[in-house]
Every structure is written in structure tokens, then in C-alpha cells.
Amino acid sequence: MGGGAQRLAPGAPVVLNVQPPAAAEPVPEFPWMSATVGGPAYEGTGSAEPTGPDSVRWRMRYRTRRGDGTVLAETSADYTWWIVTAEGLAAELMAAGIDTAVDEDLVIGMNPRS
Structure with a gap:
């Protein structure tokens, strides 16, 4: 698990959106x-x-x-x-150990620790 996920409370979401242009x-x-x-x-x-x-x-x-x-x-x-694209941001979060989903320009991450 990467350092980024360790800073989120177990089960806590992170919600980010990317600003245009793509x-x-x-x-x-x-x-x-x-x-x-x-x-x-x-x-x-x-x-x-x-x-x-x-x-x-x-x-x-x-x-x-x-x-x-x-x-x-x-x-x-x-x-x-x-x-940064939503997909690029999601890849960075995944590398930090945070499970992610992408919905257009919205990136939702969830700390896999529970």
C-alpha cells in the first residue's frame, strides 16, 4: 500500500475533479x-x-x-x-494505493483499508 492511502482514514473517500482543457x-x-x-x-x-x-x-x-x-x-x-486527465489522475491515485473509479471529469478514490 502506498503512502497516499495511509493518510486517508479507513474506508474514507477522496473525490476530485479535473479542470479543462483536457x-x-x-x-x-x-x-x-x-x-x-x-x-x-x-x-x-x-x-x-x-x-x-x-x-x-x-x-x-x-x-x-x-x-x-x-x-x-x-x-x-x-x-x-x-x-491532467481524469484517467491520468486515477492512475496516480492507484499508484498511491487508492482504489479509483472515473466518471467523466470526476475521480473517486476509496482507501482500501477498512
């Missing part, structure tokens, strides 16, 4: 959140560009707008993201 490909800017609280509206968008065969560079933009649409504040964050 391959190093461009992701056009898309809105992933928005909320209006009081008067201002808050929004977040994201886009990604490949940086290698297994990575992308995400750019997340955050804006605060007044009710008439005027931008009051804007900032962005860029970071490198290493791509």
Missing part, C-alpha cells in the same frame, strides 16, 4: 462568474493559451462595474496550468 489547446475568453451585490456588478472571465504539450497559461480577468456598465476596477491573474 489537451493543450486555446480556450477563448469566457465568463465563468458574475454577481451583482448592491449596486456594483462583479464578473470574472478566463482564457488560456498553450505553453507546451502538457500545459496552458490561464489568464483570469476580474471586473467591477457600476450599474451603467462603467468599469470601476479591473485586474487579471496569469498562471501556468499543467494538464
